[in-house]
Structure formats: structure tokens, C-alpha cells
Amino acid sequence: MFFAPALRATRFTPRAHDRAFERFVNDAFAGTARRSPLVEQDDKSWTLSLDVPGFAREDLSIGIEGAVVRIKSKADAKRQFKAAYELPLDIDAAASEAKLENGVLTLKLAKVVPVSQVSQLQIN
Template sequence: MLSLDVPGLSREDLTIGIEGAVVRIESKADAKRAVRAAYEFPLAIDTSVSEARLENGVLTLKLGKLLPVSNVTQLPIN
């Protein structure tokens, strides 16, 4: 879970971008105040189970982890 204080901003003022393990939070150009933050996590974020909530000036993100998938290929022995 990640929390960020953003008093005076509405849902429409903010954008949240997730790319792999990086979460970027920015205010739009016409917002009352400027907010810009980026966080990198050890595992990629699963956006299908993640959610964002804005209440009383506090943005809270509940982020799900994408578990790594093994790409091991078995090599036959001749």
C-alpha cells in the first residue's frame, strides 16, 4: 500500500501510470497545485487487482504484485 498527501486535488486532477514495477503519480497541467512522484517496487505491479482511492486529500494505492513466471526451457541431452 502506498499513500500520498494531495490536499486540494480531485480525482480529475491526477493521473496514475503503472509500467512494470514503476508507479508514476502526476497532477494535470491545469490542477491547483503540482504533484509529481515516482516509485519503483521490487516486483511488477498487477493492475488487474490494484486500486486507487482518494479521500480527504490522501491518495491511497493498493498495489497487487505480479509473480514472476519461470521461462525455463528444458534442453534434451543427446
């Protein structure tokens, strides 16, 4: 006879594959499946492309705060849409642009160039 002791934990922690299955079921049956945007990157900017069929320019609002871009539909729009994406570096809102064409929202988000705050210290 083989005996394998059972280890008891003080609190329940679900395993990673359980959470992956839970996300799959929620996305499949919730009716609002989250779609990740197509992201392209170069030295100066990121380009995000999202499918938002049925929305007009007036229906969407885009907000940029630091490294987070938030896209949501206005309250009076026919449908509701809400998404937020966090990028690795801050976004320069003044140099960024958005374009909606044939149901595809394309955001060209300029990167903020980090300024080095290093100062030299003289050795005595």
C-alpha cells in the first residue's frame, strides 16, 4: 500500500490553469469578449489598432494619463465600449493622434523621451 500525505494549506489558492479556464469561460459566455489590440512599435511611437464597428467619431472618447490610454463610448452612444491599455513608457498626448476609418480605430501614441537626471559629482 502506498501512502501519500495530504498537505493542507490555511487558505485556498487556485492554480494558474484553473484561472485560465475561468477567464476562457467568462470571455466565451459573457458576450463581451475582450479583444486585444494590434500593437506595433518603433523608436518614437506605438501604434494600436482596435476594431470598433458601428461607432462614429462622436461616440468615442480617448483619455491619456501617464502610460495608460483609456477608450470608452459616450453615454448617449447606441452601444457601450470600454477599454484601457497600459504601455511601458509615458505617452506624449500632444504629439499623439487618433483616426477612425471603416470601423478600425488607429491610435498613434508618441513616446515621452525620458530625460536623464544624472549629475556628475566631483571627487576630492
